[in-house]
Amino acid sequence: MVFLATYATPAFAVWAFAWFWFELPWYLSPLPAFLAFPAGFLVWVIRLRVARLPALDPHTYRATVVEHTLEVYDQEDGYERTNLHVRVDTPDGGFDSVLADNVADEDLHRFHPSSTWSVRVFADTTARVFLSDAHDDVLRSGYHLDGIRHPGEHTQRPRPKPGSPLARKRFRT
Structure with missing residues (x-):
């Protein structure tokens, strides 16, 4: 709490x-x-x-899916989510991160290891990245920004929809 x-x-x-x-x-x-x-x-x-989210890097970067992990985030009800670990390529060399978008089960097969995606990166942290506007066709059921503003920040949609719920958020400039 x-x-x-x-x-x-x-x-x-x-x-x-x-x-x-x-x-x-x-x-x-x-x-x-x-x-x-x-x-x-x-x-x-x-x-x-x-509260606004941290500032975004103005560029989009290419990210390669490295692996999927399953995380149980509610022991009592047995809720679990798939975390997509990615390697983001930047001019400075790159970094490992986790995709903040909660990709729906219907589109999860598209995120196989070694698949590449265009992502947006926060300017101050590399803990989470999210899909850019180029991938608005991907069904998402929410996002998990664990630790970007506060621990455990997430949202869950009742039905997956295309486009990012993060696109409607306000970011610092």
Whole structure:
């Protein structure tokens, strides 16, 4: 629970300090527990909606699929996703990364090892890359940006659609 540590706990600490400092009546003491956590959650959700993704490199690069790995991300419900590991070729030599796009099962066969794709790269990090606009025909059911803005950031579509859900996001310039 990222919002708990980032927003709710500091809000609770401020309220507790104010309660002692201003010597508020005893019946206001449980109020922080009821207000701080929902307020912290609300601020966290708003921040996610408004916060921009890191800046993108203006160029597209060629990436070669190296391997597929299966990752279970919800032990209780048994949800799993296929991570596509790629080798991105850049003028500086290249780097290994993971495709942020969650490619639908119907199109996963197209991403066999040694297949090449055009990708976009974040300017500050090489942890994740995503398919460029040249591949809008690929069905995607969401994305996983684990660690780009915060741990575990992902979105899941109920039905796969062509095009990247990341294309509608705002990036820093």
